[in-house]
Amino acid sequence: MLTPGLNEEYSVYLDNAATSFPKPEQVYEAVLRTMRDVGASPGRGGYHRSLEAGRILFQAREAAADFFSISDSSRIIFTQNATEALNLALQGTLVAGDHVVTTSMEHNSLLRPLYALRNKGVELSIVPVASDGVVDVEDIRRVVRVNTRMIAVSHVSNVCGAIQPIRQLAELCREIGVLFLVDAAQSAGYLPIDVEHGAIDLLAVPGHKGLLGPAGTGLLYAASHVPLRPVIQGGTGSHSTAEEQPQVMPEGFEAGTHNLPGIAGLHAGIEFIRARGLSAVYQHEFNLLNQAEQALRDISGVTVYGPSNNSERCAVLSFTASGVDSALLAAELDHGFDIAVRAGLHCAPLAHRMLGTLPGGTVRLSPGWSTTSEEIAFFSDAVVQCISKIRKSA
Ligand SMILES: Cc1ncc(COP(=O)(O)O)c(C=O)c1O
Structure with a gap:
């Protein structure tokens, strides 16, 4: 007792909700194994360790794609958390003159990039939600304008746990022809998310919360029709003579050395949830x-x-x-x-x-x-x- x-x-x-702890043993083991036994960077060499690193990266991408019902795993960009994924989704798509609709339930990781974009000419509407924390889809519809480019919401509130009606919001986005960005920080690993059937254009996911991966992991899914621009420039291990950042999915959006031990741990976390159901x-x-x-x-x-x-x-x-x-x-x-x-x-x-x-x-x-x-x-x-x-x- x-x-x-x-x-x-x-x-x-x-x-x-901040970060999951403890992680399953398999996650710790995958991190350690990747650091200790592989050690190399993926896509940066032709020797066997680098090829093995590339295989680990690819398999993690495939597992994440499968988990969210995404048919093409190259549409998944690994990030260091949900915040980076949200910044990429917003800064990589919106330009001055666009209008975005969001709700009053959002986390600063969605709001602050939006405020920064507002300072650069992006228009922003923040729709108040009811006292139970759930947004009314008709309230969102009412603020839509001719220049509305995106509706961006969190799937689950990190304050009160309210689940937003993302299916109806996705239908609205399809009907009016705007992008739908879902912040899955508090839902990934808890609620089923079928990206393609659910008509989600952009999905921001932390790897270190419900998916049980290590800190420093996350991902962004961007549908093939989303004209995403990279927001970080740097080495990609390919197209090395190009002066401009290659807009090749996914490596053009993952400049610099990957957090491979973290990504291997994230893969183990996804497998753990899958096995548990x-x-x-x-x-x-x-x-x-x-x-x-x-x-x-x-x-x-x-x-x-x-x-x-x-x-x-x-x-x-x-x-x-x-x-x-x-x-x-x-x-x-x-x-x-x-x-x-x-x-x-x-x-x-x-x-x-x-x-x-x-x-x-x-x-x-x-x-x-x-x-x-x-x-x-x-x-x-x-x-x-x-x-x-x-x-x-x-
Ligand atoms: C709803 C929501 N969005 C975004 C984030 C940011 O996630 P991360 O810590 O992975 O950047 C959080 C983190 O708590 C969150 O709860």
Whole structure:
């Protein structure tokens, strides 16, 4: 039986929305094997180590393509995280005079590149969402203009876990002939994403969250009809006499040395999820979030944000306790119980304006593949104790 209290044997990590931890053993092994036994850079030499590195890179690309139902793996560009993928998707397609529509639920990794583009003449509409965090497709339709070039949304909110209606948004994009960019930072590895049937033109994915790869991994999928421009210039191992960056997929968009150990680890993470089954991963997450939500709602003065129905939520749960500072509660959980949760704005300030949780933000928990029901029970008990301690000392 687990007892709350500082216990060196027992540390609970509930911040998988930031980055997943722990990784499956296979991921650590793939990273180590690639660093120690292969060592070379792909596409940079004709010797056998470099060829083996090229094979590892290709196989990881194929696995990622298969995972998201992408028929041509060369449309996948490896990046170092979702932020880089989003920057490439936005800066590599939009020009002054274009109009983009997004929502008030977005992460700064989507908003800040858009603000920077706005300073260069790109027009931006940010559509407010309902109090459950879900955007109304008709609200998006209402702001579309003749020069609208793209609709860009996150699949799942990293603040309250609300799942956006990406199927209907994709249909709208097809109907009006604009690009559809999906930020899958909180959905990849949890929800099924069928890129081609789902009519997604650009998909930004972190490798280090739900896909269980190492930090420093991510990818961007760009459909063949997307006229993507590289935003980083440099060596590609091919077309070496060209002065201009070759716009060849994928290497023209992956200038410089790859994070091959990371990419090998990402491949192992994808295989791990595939072997477990995406629906089993989702169900596990759903059960834990359900358990946490019920326990939190039983605590007096606690408010849980986002969809009231947990089937409309994925990956994360945010809450506040009346009279309790979120940062202090997270610190108490860490210091008193060795429980890692995140407090604050979670890099999504507009979402908090909508939820009414400015300036302190919320406490966010995000369980992962290895989180257990006992850990959620331990967390819930710890929250009760921390809230009571903070309220008493106020
Ligand atoms: C919705 C959303 N988009 C983008 C990002 C950025 O992801 P990365 O840390 O891989 O750059 C995050 C990270 O938390 C996120 O939650």
